[in-house]
Amino acid sequence: MASDLTCPDCGAVYAAGPDEPWRCGCGHALELTERPHPQGEPLPLHNLDTSEGLWTFFEFLPIEQHVTFYEGFTPLVDAPDWGAQFKLEYVFPTGSFKDRGATTTLSRAVELGVEKVIEDSSGNAGASIATYAARAGLEADIYVPADINQSKLMAIQRADARPVRIEGTREDVTAACLEAVEGDASDTEADGDERDAPYQTGAGWYASHAWNPAFYAGTMTFAFEVAAQRDWTVPDAVVLPIGHGTLFLGAYRGFSLLNEAGIVDGMPRLLGAQAAGYAPIVAALGGEPTDDGDRVTIADGIQITEPARGTQILEAIEATDGDAVALGDDPIESALDRLHRNGFYVEPTCAVAPAALEQYRERGILAEDADVVVPLTGSGLKTL
Numbered sequence: 001m002a003s004d005l006t007c008p009d010c011g012a013v014y015a016a017g018p019d020e021p022w023r024c025g026c027g028h029a030l031e032l033t034e035r036p037h038p039q040g041e042p043l044p045l046h047n048l049d050t051s052e053g054l055w056t057f058f059e060f061l062p063i064e065q066h067v068t069f070y071e072g073f074t075p076l077v078d079a080p081d082w083g084a085q086f087k088l089e090y091v092f093p094t095g096s097f098k099d100r101g102a103t104t105t106l107s108r109a110v111e112l113g114v115e116k117v118i119e120d121s122s123g124n125a126g127a128s129i130a131t132y133a134a135r136a137g138l139e140a141d142i143y144v145p146a147d148i149n150q151s152k153l154m155a156i157q158r159a160d161a162r163p164v165r166i167e168g169t170r171e172d173v174t175a176a177c178l179e180a181v182e183g184d185a186s187d188t189e190a191d192g193d194e195r196d197a198p199y200q201t202g203a204g205w206y207a208s209h210a211w212n213p214a215f216y217a218g219t220m221t222f223a224f225e226v227a228a229q230r231d232w233t234v235p236d237a238v239v240l241p242i243g244h245g246t247l248f249l250g251a252y253r254g255f256s257l258l259n260e261a262g263i264v265d266g267m268p269r270l271l272g273a274q275a276a277g278y279a280p281i282v283a284a285l286g287g288e289p290t291d292d293g294d295r296v297t298i299a300d301g302i303q304i305t306e307p308a309r310g311t312q313i314l315e316a317i318e319a320t321d322g323d324a325v326a327l328g329d330d331p332i333e334s335a336l337d338r339l340h341r342n343g344f345y346v347e348p349t350c351a352v353a354p355a356a357l358e359q360y361r362e363r364g365i366l367a368e369d370a371d372v373v374v375p376l377t378g379s380g381l382k383t384l
Helices: 053-060 098-112 124-136 150-158 170-181 213-219 221-229 246-260 280-284 310-319 329-341 348-362
Strands: 076-079 084-088 116-120 139-145 162-166 237-241 269-275 323-327 372-376
Touching: 053 098, 053 221, 076 221, 084 221, 084 348, 098 116, 098 124, 098 213, 098 246, 116 124, 116 170, 124 139, 124 150, 139 150, 139 170, 150 162, 162 170, 213 221, 213 246, 221 246, 237 246, 237 348, 246 269, 246 310, 269 280, 269 310, 269 348, 280 310, 280 323, 323 348, 329 348, 348 372
Parallel strands: 084 372, 116 139, 139 162, 237 269, 237 372, 269 323
Antiparallel strands: 076 084
16 A cells, blocks of 8 residues: 655645645645654674665665666775765666665556656656656656756657756746646647657656655665665765755655664764755855855756755754755866766766865864765766
8 A cells, every 4th residue: 555645744644646746735845654664673784685776675665666676785985085985876777866766756656556757857867767667667758958968868768758858947847847747738849859749738647856755765775775884883974965955855864764763873964065056055054155156057967946845955954963065166077077087987966065075174064084975976977
């Protein structure tokens, strides 16, 4: 039986089903009513059967496994030049951590009997949802910016999903997608050779990586893996990128559940990294937006001005004594070059968190000897 949805703000409950709402009538993001976690002592990593990938942690997940490539348990490697451990999230099947959320989101879609999913994305989430929809045998419409990276566009097309390219900002892409989800955009058409038939609206389940709670059920497995790979201990801090904050909030939820289950003792500080010109969390914390005032052009994956769960991100920062900083193109490009020279072939957005790690240390927010984990979130192969 699929979990119902509830609103943590007003308490409303919505029955699970293919026609369930994508958010509460009060405007708040919804959550799954079930929040399971196991009892007892965890197995050490060398005794843990990880052949199911992130689904190894099924006891934590309020969703049954239906759609999977057995993704997960990405490597956690020492990065001595950075004084940190890097978790190589870019080795997922589609080259992005977004596969964590796609496997749980499409599994829930199958649970609910969904026939078609709709998503909006700058590229990585769209490619991931399209790929997992193909695995599930479901139709998928993916709303993307008109200037989407060609490698990400091809990943969507070759999974037989339908890209709908939208001119304007990232927010314009979301607005067009929501009009389609709600049945108000009957004249929307796909560009060019991406199928010429007009888009038929009002049919499709919003598989949003920002709004759909099933996605966060997947991203919280990041925390479970980090703890397991460190003999069930947590680091002093985790530095993560923040666009919509899907991995940031997933980490917070995962480490919180581990503490509730008595598996670990303590929470890491969650330190966010945003792009200059797209730093609403930094602004809400009263911080300086960036060291250089120009709007970032290279980190397209986190160019979000209105995170769907911004309040929850701020609450996670407060609860973990965390922080957020914004960076311009120069420090991001410098970190990207350094990553490549060290053998980590990642995309530009991925370099924002390592660049922020340096700033946190320079500002004294993190001690030089602090035990830190940084996810490397997207493959450089997707920028070709």
